[in-house]
Amino acid sequence: MSTTSGRDDARTSDAFSILVICTANICRSPMAEHLLRMSLDCAGSMVADAPATGGTRFDVSSAGVRGWTDAEMDPPAAAELRRLGGDPAAFRARAFTTALARRADLILTATRDHRRFVLEAAPEALRKTFTLLEFASLVSSVDAVREASGDPAEVVRRAASHRGAARMQAYDLADPYGQPAEAHRQMADVVSSAMRYTAAALI
Numbered sequence: 001m002s003t004t005s006g007r008d009d010a011r012t013s014d015a016f017s018i019l020v021i022c023t024a025n026i027c028r029s030p031m032a033e034h035l036l037r038m039s040l041d042c043a044g045s046m047v048a049d050a051p052a053t054g055g056t057r058f059d060v061s062s063a064g065v066r067g068w069t070d071a072e073m074d075p076p077a078a079a080e081l082r083r084l085g086g087d088p089a090a091f092r093a094r095a096f097t098t099a100l101a102r103r104a105d106l107i108l109t110a111t112r113d114h115r116r117f118v119l120e121a122a123p124e125a126l127r128k129t130f131t132l133l134e135f136a137s138l139v140s141s142v143d144a145v146r147e148a149s150g151d152p153a154e155v156v157r158r159a160a161s162h163r164g165a166a167r168m169q170a171y172d173l174a175d176p177y178g179q180p181a182e183a184h185r186q187m188a189d190v191v192s193s194a195m196r197y198t199a200a201a202l203i
Contacts, residue, residue, distance in 0.1 A: 025064030039199035067095030136194035139201035
């Protein structure tokens with residue numbers, strides 16, 4: 001099993017496509033993109049009977065509803081990604097498009113407002129669009145969703161069917177842009193935990 005970053009609007013493989021959305025695509029969504037890819041690689045290496053697909057199984061990418069096209073990661077966020085073992089050097093931001101939403105198999109947003117933006121552009125994406133904290137809660141705490149672990153499409157289907165079972169204090173991931181370094185560290189640690197739960201459910 002391997003992962004890759006899909007930066008084009010058109011699907012290039014039969015991989016399960018995951019799209020992460022925030023505002024400018026320079027802090028939260030690239031953090032989640034990189035950490036989810038790393039978590040998928042780590043989880044996949046621990047599954048001895050993971051199917052050999054002969055290609056990439058997961059295609060993880062990100063975009064922003066007001067994406068700062070071609071911008072690098074915000075330096076404080078990039079520093080936190082490096083702390084967690086990632087490499088932001090090659091990352092460049094891009095803007096959300098309806099085509100990206102339509103080709104994705106799972107869409108994870110930083111906030112409910114971002115989720116609303118996606119669904120206004122692509123209403124048909126309702127059953128595959130969640131805030132990233134919401135999805136992590138569903139796959140880690142709802143038995144009916146957990147039972148589908150290892151079948152990404154079924155995990156998403158069950159998460160949509162049991163959306164109301166999520167019991168959370170916060171659905172939204174706070175935006176650390178322009179905030180002190182501690183805000184970036186808190187964001188990175190929350191995302192890291194959520195992406196580990198997500199990867200464990202999808203592998």
